[in-house]
Amino acid sequence: MENLNDSELVALFKKGNSEAFEALVMRYQSQVYSYIMSITKDFEISNDVMQEVFIRAFKKLTSYKDENKLKNWLFILSKNIVMDYYRKNSYKLLPLETQDDDGFSLIDVLSDNAPLPLEIAIANDKAAMINNALNKLSADERELIALKDYLTFQDIARMQNKPLGTLLSKFNRALGKLRKILAKNGQEGYDECMR
Secondary structure (H helix, E strand, O other): OOOOOHHHHHHHHHOOOHHHHHHHHHHHHHHHHHHHHHHHOOHHHHHHHHHHHHHHHHHHHHHOOOOOOHHHHHHHHHHHHHHHHHHHHOOOOOOOOOEOOOOOEHHHHHOOOOOOHHHHHHHHHHHHHHHHHHOOOOHHHHHHHHHHOOOOHHHHHHHHOOOHHHHHHHHHHHHHHHHHHHHHOOOOOHHHHOO
């Protein structure tokens, strides 16, 4: 199953092969989860939303049109489910540096190889600097910057039904705005943070 492309797996699934769907889930679950996590900043919510994404995908895949790219379709589905979740529950998105009751932030939890305290402090400062700047952008600009971590510009343009040139222009404007915000706030080394 791993050697089959998305179209072949979808075709098999439509014929009743549940292993084909499992292969699609294995192929895309980490990317979908990362995208959802970039929006929610919450492990529990992200897990709930990801489960709902694949439940809905399972139900709707029989009517999926192959001219769309499956990855784009899953990201659109993810975004819609996240927005529905927040509408229903009236939650606010939290920045990375937000601490839980025990004083840990997402940045602390995500570190794998036990960085030094100075490295943690620098990372926290950079994350806070970028999150504060990102919060000054519009929701569309933040989404575009987040999507660029997971999709190509061509895929995002198809997903949003926008011409590639328009999308590139919007991305460059958003990035320029982000740089100006960081520079205006007197943040030294903001270019390093933008890499």
